[in-house]
Amino acid sequence: MLETGLIFRALMRNKIGALLIALQIALTLAIMVNAIFMIQDRNQQMSRASGLDEANTFYLTNTVFGENYNKQVNLQTDLHAIRNTPGIVDAIQINAIPLSGGGWSMSLQHEPGDDKDTIGSALYMVDEHAINTLGVELIAGQNFTSQDIQWRESGSTKWPPKTIITKAFAEQLYPGNWQSAVGKTFYISQTQPMQIIGIMKALQAPWNGWSGVERSMLVPFHMDAKNSRYFIRTQPGRRDEMMPIIEKLLAESNKERIIRRVSTIEETRQRSYQRHNATNKILMTVIITLTLITGFGIVGLAIFSINRRTKQIGTRRALGATQWQIMRYFMVENLLISSVGVVIGSIGAITLNYWLVKTFSLSPISFELVLFGVIALFIVGQLAVLYPARRAAMIPPATATRTI
Template sequence: MSEIKPILSALTRSKTGAILLVMQIAITLALVSNAMSIVADRAEKINQTTGYDEQGIISYTLLTYDKDTDIPKQFKEDIRQLKALDGVIDALAVSSIPLSRSGGSRTLSTDPEEHSGKTADSGYIRANHHVIGALGLTINEGRDFAQSDVIYGRDGDYPSVGIVSREVADKLFGKGNGLNETVYSGDDAFKIIGIIDTLKSQWPRSKMGNSLIFLPIEEALTYQKFIVKTTPQKRAQVIKQIEPLLLDLDRGRVVMNIKGLDTSKADTYAGDTLMIRMLIAIVVFLVIITALGIFGLTHFNISKRTKQIGTRRALGARKSTIFKYFLLENLLVTALGVVIGGVGALVLGRELMGHYSVPPLETSAVLITAMMMLLMSFIAVYSPARRAANISPSVATRSI
């Protein structure tokens, strides 16, 4: 610790460089800690379990423009032919595709008078009794749809039963409840016969991300979406076969947006993925610039003090003493920057949380970033400090 006073004296004599480096370290710490907190939050959301068999599901859309086509009959033939393909397990029409950012939503209530009971907004998917199995979902409470539950066409009666996500049931009836309860939506009502714990809606990034209901309604429309359940190993092969097969069966239509469910998920989270990449690039850039700043300042100080270093060596100072001197000098500068940056990081985190949809910055994240900054500064100063320690006393005393 006897070195601290001369170090402070030396930094005071060339304070401009030290102050700039402290500011650089502080700004880097504040930005990096908040950026990495956002990256961790976005990555966690992207990697959340959706409940679906993402690797085994294909979705596509059919637009039938031939007015002479008997659409219900044609769809039955389509599904029969699709199921005959190698690797296909099931196929059916649905009102919307999970994770696709497109579909319908409804306000659900525990009371026929919406404003009198508890309410919850939820996405919905209409499909026949095969939908739960085709999507690879698991019913945790209650039962699956039976064929007798299915209503055919929009003009039929409203179905008497439905399957909901756990979040919908919890919002309406309290945590752990909801099975066999009646849910109201406008003039319609259905009984909850099944609850699925892990289930993402069409909009996984929204407030309705975990709110979804399935209604046993089978439709055959001119603009209709479908899902095809396959074995993961055969999915790529089946994707190539779908369009030729369907157009061979009926040329009076267009087949669109054939893709795997994992691709739909990737498209939905494309903005988050881009943000993660940009923030990581910014973090790497800032860390490199800061490391170069530490390296440059230390190198400059060594060049400026060559004669002084040589004099100390001539007076008996060991190489390890010179090496430790510059490590300690760098540690003091970095520590001051880390302290200022830590406070700045927490202030910036609160501001970001207040103005944008970002999670609160944890103190642990700031501490981890601070440790990384200290490690980075040690690595950056190691080579210049070794160079200073290796200065020969005879060479140093001849320098000007």
């Protein structure tokens, strides 16, 4: 374009203002791209499948305070009553709830001994009804049988000989051939063998921020404790209806206990990712604020430039320049400033992302996201300069030539 050289020389006469806007664009791009990247990363975390039938499951805490309470007998009585309630699919006792933030984890290894490499896994103590109650999908091997279930007393360090693990855990144990995990033996508590009899498609750990959140295992245990959780699955669409019914059933069946914390998995997921949602809102606010500040900065620079060059603009209008040519001048000027800004900003975005990847073990930023940020700021720049450019184009030639 013939007027590019003229525009460039004009910018050199006001290079401080142009440079400040270019740096502002660069800063906005670097922060915008990485903020969007972090939002996307959190959204991916929040959208991960827990493996549960979330829409039709709930859980509650059962706390017994009676002295003559037979825990083993009453656990079976409770579970039998819940399972035989119309509208209930199945129920189990469980030691922890996925995504709840609190639970059990254990280190496991291929060979016995205290000097072996270990792999961490979340641990859920359940019975043979767990697969059906949780709604998880068993993709290899077999389920527990009633003969596999043992009673675990408080403080016990012994583990049953069988387990069911998630596919992600199997892939960690046997990279490239996770199906081969079925029938294999690994060791818990350094020396106790456990045989993998089944593999689940997915079941998340209680801790959403843990790098091994997809690694979980089921062990066949009933817990001999006065304080326990019941996890319950209902027929589709009947969860909210059945929650007060089961709470009332348990409360009336034994007056020497307290039923509390009746909650759904959906509510647990929402609480679990509360910080993620809050952080995303903050990051989005930062993006919008920086974009607006950059836009207003572009408007201010353009208006300042127009006020300084009113006579020049009027002279061009008097010599036959059209309104579109005047507008184009300022739009091209902004395009040049934005080009410098996005080049610096792209380098800054990649550098900042490299630091984030190295510090927080995140995935590298994609080229598409940087390109999106570049295009977005070019559009913001053009929209921001549109009003000042139209204002310049409307300057009457006669008025402009009389301006001192």
